[in-house]
Amino acid sequence: DAGVTQSPTHLIKTRGQQVTLRCSPKSGHDTVSWYQQALGQGPQFIFQYYEEEERQRGNFPDRFSGHQFPNYSSELNVNALLLGDSALYLCASSLPGSNSPLHFGNGTRLTVT
Amino acid sequence: AQSVTQLGSHVSVSEGALVLLRCNYSSSVPPYLFWYVQYPNQGLQLLLKYTTGATLVKGINGFEAEFKKSETSFHLTKPSAHMSDAAEYFCAVSEEGSTLGRLYFGRGTQLTVWP
Numbered sequence: 734d735a736g737v738t739q740s741p742t743h744l745i746k747t748r749g750q751q752v753t754l755r756c757s758p759k760s761g762h763d764t765v766s767w768y769q770q771a772l773g774q775g776p777q778f779i780f781q782y783y784e785e786e787e788r789q790r791g792n793f794p795d796r797f798s799g800h801q802f803p804n805y806s807s808e809l810n811v812n813a814l815l816l817g818d819s820a821l822y823l824c825a826s827s828l829p830g831s832n833s834p835l836h837f838g839n840g841t842r843l844t845v846t
Numbered sequence: 847a848q849s850v851t852q853l854g855s856h857v858s859v860s861e862g863a864l865v866l867l868r869c870n871y872s873s874s875v876p877p878y879l880f881w882y883v884q885y886p887n888q889g890l891q892l893l894l895k896y897t898t899g900a901t902l903v904k905g906i907n908g909f910e911a912e913f914k915k916s917e918t919s920f921h922l923t924k925p926s927a928h929m930s931d932a933a934e935y936f937c938a939v940s941e942e943g944s945t946l947g948r949l950y951f952g953r954g955t956q957l958t959v960w961p
Contacts, residue, residue: 737889766948775850775936775951776890789948823889834880835949837889 735760737838739824745844746814754809754841758826764788765807766835767799768823776823782807783829811843819845848873848939852952860960865909865924867955869937872918879920880938880949881911890936896920907931932959 738757746752758765764783768776778791782801801807805826811818821842825835853868871877878897882890894905901913911922920937934956938949 773953775938775953776949777951778948781948791948825890834892834895835890837882837891839887839889 737762737824737826737836739822739838739841741841742839743842743844745846747846748814748816750814751810751812752814752843754811754822754824754843756807756809756824756826756838758805758807758824759836762826762828762836763805764827764829764833765801765805766825766827767807767809768825769793770821770823770840772820779809814845816845819843848877848941848950850937850939850950850952852935852937852955854955855953856956856958858958858960859927861929862926865922865927865931865957867922867935867937867957869911869920869922869952870918871920871937871939873939873941875941877939877941879911879913880940881905881909881920881922882936882938882951884934884936884954886933893922893935927957927959929959929961932957 740755766781767779770776780790781788785801796812798810821840823840824838827833849872851870880895881893884890894903896903896913904910909924934954936954937952940949
């Protein structure tokens, strides 16, 4: 049973560029959440997708956008990259409902130079 | 709004000693509370969670945590540390009844275990 998979594992980009990160949820899960974990910090909620729609959003600018596909996989897009966007980006999947815990992937390490 | 404070960014214990990682939360509604562990270059793994019911929650790897509403705390303990417990630990809170997708995390506590 595959868990949450993310690609790529590492990525280096230049300021001003755009990046796309990908996530496949755990088998049977249909809800995907994205978190940003800066160095030395706890993860911060970016947004959550369910039924191909953004259901909740954290305090992140519009440069951060996402998408969920019919097979429940998801993409996180970041435009006009800033140095401060350098972080570990974590994808988590879950079943809908108030008692379903998150399952996290190993993340994508994004470095912006 | 929800928030989490983890007291002590670094905790060091000897192998076999008690592990105590502190977590205090702020929530305007009854919370759901979680502890996650993160090993180097990996994602987060759920150790345990409190939603409703019994306030002493047992998790994986011998960890447990007690929800104390009067103290707004959810401290994580393990009676006897093992070398394999060395990792970063995160406490998190979400609103009761809301989707568990949105968690508010503390800044983490790095646990070092000495032989």
